[in-house]
Amino acid sequence: MNPVGTLQSWIGGRWIGAEAGLSLRSAVDNALIYHTHAEPVDAEQALDYARRTGVPALMALDFQQRAARLRALATHIARHRDELYTIAYLSGATRADSKHDICAGIGVLNAYAGIAASGLPSGNVLHEAPAVSLCRRGAAAGTHIMVPRGGVALHINPFNLPVWSLLEKFAASFLAAMPCVVKPATSTSYLAEALVRLIDASGLLPQGALQLAIGPAEALVARLGDDDAVSFTGSDATARALRNHPNLLARPVQVSVAAASLNCAILGPDVGADAPEFELLVDAIVRSMTVKAGQDGAAIRRVMAPRAHIEALTARLRERLAAVVIGNPAAADVHMGPLASQAQRSELGARVRALAEDGEIVCGQADGYAPTDDAVRHGAFAAPTLLLCRGGNAVHEIEAFGPVCALLPYADVEEALALAARGRGSLASTLATRDPALAAYAVPRLAASHGRVLILEREVAAAGTEALASAHLTYGGPGRAGCGERLGGLRAVSHYLRRSALQGSPTMLTAVTGEYVRGAAVRESDRHPFRQHFDELQVGESLLTHRRTVSEADIVAFGGISGDYFYMHFDEIAARDSQFGKRIAHGYFVLSAAAGLFVSPAPGPVLANYGLDDLRFVAPVGIGDTIRARLTCKRKVDRQRRDDKGVGQGVVSWDVQVTNQRDELVASYDILTLVAKRPGH
């Protein structure tokens, strides 16, 4: 790529933009590196293309197929990771910083691919089971489904993590079959452009699934419609402007905001300067101040420490921060590079000065930092800056988005929690403690105003605060942090789907959800369901087994095999006094006997039984009771997998109902199997 070329947007399946617009400069030495394109993005065209081309192309795939594409995309981007690292360097990122952005972004794609493979169905209807019976005879049932909404998602991203923020929002909306238009922050849009070019070159995405719009977002926001969504991450001021946009006030566009957050950490009163947790918290603070030069929405901005320990903490942090090597992010011995732009540097300086009105600067400075290396003298450097604030509100109001953190002494836990809450809602908090009673008291209070709480102690040290970025956990904070919810596995995918309550007969619910709902019509044939391949099986395929009378010999034999001589099965007197009034069979015997009733023993397409879900022993089985089982194909998920020999396979869940001679349900569960496809399928 031409290092002083003009960036392009990817709209309507074409790369557009030829005329130079805004100048973008290297964070490292202020050299001109790119221009944005001057031509405005045609918002109408972009949204229309997403709706008309993107939606049907995404809907031509199902959840599982999109998950497989995500995994392939992660592999493709990982293969080209170094190209992105080289470009990220221009934004001031050290190699470690790029891991935080680029590797973490690839990790999110992989995590979502895995979450979707195991948690989403084949097809495009997500059934939120279980269905409930809405009348005595079971003729009417109700359940919930989640379906793609058919609109387009506008993703507006901040400058600080251009790769991660693009991929984490994209992964969830892509799985939900919602095409997205990504608007990257202008100052680091060159990295977003490089990423989208890689994605384009992969050929893995359906047409219209992703578009890139470099430049102002106003025209796009103004044209969002009722089925659309906007997911924004950025500053308070922009969040406010967006929420008050006339189109978003006038129309039911789904708006999700992640904004400035004054995250906090509390050093527990139980943690003295010689405790490992003290050093762990110091590590976490230094890391949060220096990774990406503190430009992370989850960075710790406020640290509450007991008055008795504040001096020790201040001294230790000062010592550790003095050892941070600031300079050219390409150099191996450099810990911290510059801020992303000169604009950020001057804004940060102003904010540090405002914070200093309510406290003292313990180390660092407001006026940036001049490295000794001549080659990077004009870079956007800032010094790690620690403040000590004994009062005032500035520290709870002003976000200095850089390597800046403030210490606040507290007298007791109540004061620490009150200080934490003064951030008016934050993304993340950390509590360093070894005291479970303190954690049990403080965490629910912290959770009321923080999207995440990390309890930091020696056992979790290996994971450290990086674990905060886990794709499986919700990411977002209440109050001024925006009330948005991102990541969080399937919760994030649901965010882009629409939930609808569904009422009808079990047969209709089965037809719509693609999952057998009890009470629905079943299909019985001469061929045992276990002898049918994955591609032959149909949901509702069912087998009602022969019967078996449970004898005392069964109980004795099962006790002997399992070693389970629980009184309920073996002590006539105690069993008579129990709620059942008699000896009963082991629940696990009933389970095993049911398997004996329904399996088809000869080798066949069922490759493995890998577990069971939702097991309930509903009623006791006594000596002399006669049981039988109904096995019904409940759900089929095609994860697009093949074994080493190239034979395709899918996951089949079977509904099992074990009943007694009075047709009463005695045991209920789902069994999970892997089933081979026919050769060539």
Ligand code: NDP
């Ligand atoms: P900004 O609010 O300046 O910009 C964010 C995005 O909004 C950019 O893409 C920007 O585009 C765009 N934008 C600007 N004005 C408008 C508008 N009127 N309508 C629509 N879009 C607009 O934030 P920064 O990029 O400076 O990011 C830093 C901020 O992000 C910090 O405050 C930080 O706390 C927050 N953040 C929050 C996180 C969280 O999860 N809570 C995570 C990461 C960051 P352009 O660049 O072209 O102006």
